[in-house]
Amino acid sequence: MKHKRIGFTTSFPVEVVFAAGHTPIDLNNIFLTQDAVAHIHSAELKGFPRTICSWIKGNYNAALCSNLDEVIGIIQGDCSNGNSLLDMLGEEGMSIFRFSFPPERSTEALNKEISNLEAHFGVSRSDTLKAKLRLDSIRKKLLVLDEWTWNQRLVSGKENHYWLVNSSDFMGNPDLYEENLDAFMQNAEKRDPLPSRLRLAYLGVPPIYKNIYDSIIDCGGDVLFNEVQRQFSMPSLHEDILQQYLTYTYPYSVYYRLADIKPELEKRHIDAVISYTQSFCHLQIDNLLLKKYIDLPFLTLEGDQPEELDSRTLLRLESFFEVHS
Numbered sequence: 001m002k003h004k005r006i007g008f009t010t011s012f013p014v015e016v017v018f019a020a021g022h023t024p025i026d027l028n029n030i031f032l033t034q035d036a037v038a039h040i041h042s043a044e045l046k047g048f049p050r051t052i053c054s055w056i057k058g059n060y061n062a063a064l065c066s067n068l069d070e071v072i073g074i075i076q077g078d079c080s081n082g083n084s085l086l087d088m089l090g091e092e093g094m095s096i097f098r099f100s101f102p103p104e105r106s107t108e109a110l111n112k113e114i115s116n117l118e119a120h121f122g123v124s125r126s127d128t129l130k131a132k133l134r135l136d137s138i139r140k141k142l143l144v145l146d147e148w149t150w151n152q153r154l155v156s157g158k159e160n161h162y163w164l165v166n167s168s169d170f171m172g173n174p175d176l177y178e179e180n181l182d183a184f185m186q187n188a189e190k191r192d193p194l195p196s197r198l199r200l201a202y203l204g205v206p207p208i209y210k211n212i213y214d215s216i217i218d219c220g221g222d223v224l225f226n227e228v229q230r231q232f233s234m235p236s237l238h239e240d241i242l243q244q245y246l247t248y249t250y251p252y253s254v255y256y257r258l259a260d261i262k263p264e265l266e267k268r269h270i271d272a273v274i275s276y277t278q279s280f281c282h283l284q285i286d287n288l289l290l291k292k293y294i295d296l297p298f299l300t301l302e303g304d305q306p307e308e309l310d311s312r313t314l315l316r317l318e319s320f321f322e323v324h325s
């Protein structure tokens with residue numbers, strides 16, 4: 001069977017792709033680690049409007065430049081632009097496949113979606129579960145890394161972000177990812193605990209800003225809870241793949257996210273919340289409800305382009321720290 005490079009637009013049951021012996025590639029991660037501005041510019045030259053989220057434009061062009069065999073688009077439970085993005089990629093001659101997180105969040109509907117995915121890649125449920133066991137052995141280490149972030153304070157918020165956000169595809173190579181993670185954790189274990197100062201939560205999609213974690217540390221705080229990145233690491237560790245992807249909060253209603261966030265804020269003794277929103281994203285509406293139901297100092301930051309924090313946003317961040325430190 002030919003080995004394939006499979007791009008995807010957000011976390012989904014990646015176990016199926018690994019079970020088929022292919023390499024999954026999270027388009028968000030490659031967009032941001034390559035020349036992100038150039039990706040956006042190329043998409044705009046093809047007609048994508050300025051008022052469409054930069055991640056969509058970046059994912060589109062990154063998909064075209066990454067020698068992919070196929071793109072899996074998550075068309076329900078992620079982005080309101082997902083379907084149109086896939087159509088545009090299809091127009092470029094790219095093979096596309098649609099996956100949905102059913103909005104009713106039922107076991108039956110999700111089972112149907114995962115079964116379709118398995119049929120597409122010619123793998124059985126037991127193949128998928130075998131791949132899941134392998135990935136779960138790495139995810140268990142990420143649970144320890146996460147605890148070292150908020151409890152022992154051996155890991156910074158930026159490092160926590162890096163490892164968790166990349167667990168969406170294990171950088172295409174779980175063995176190498178694990179080897180590097182082990183080396184990182186062996187070093188981190190020997191550190192003196194980092195200062196706690198203002199204990200922050202970071203909510204929302206991963207930041208497009210390049211230096212947000214460094215700026216937070218410069219202001220005198222650190223992130224002890226990365227909400228969505230932690231979700232990408234599938235922290236529930238359910239043995240059953242259906243339960244795992246039903247417990248994964250990001251694709252479903254904001255109320256499921258709140259049910260995950262609120263106990264974590266308490267457990268981690270979080271002092272204040274930074275909620276990140278992306279310009280032109282429907283999740284800005286969910287942010288209104290996060291703010292309504294989270295009873296902590298709450299700062300919403302909005303990012304647009306892959307760049308360093310602009311002076312206005314930096315000023316807002318610094319003022320927030322002045323008031324709450």
Ligand code: SF4
Nearest residue numbers: 053055056079278281
């Ligand atoms: S940030 Fe929002 S609009 Fe942009 S790709 Fe993600 S879900 Fe879609």
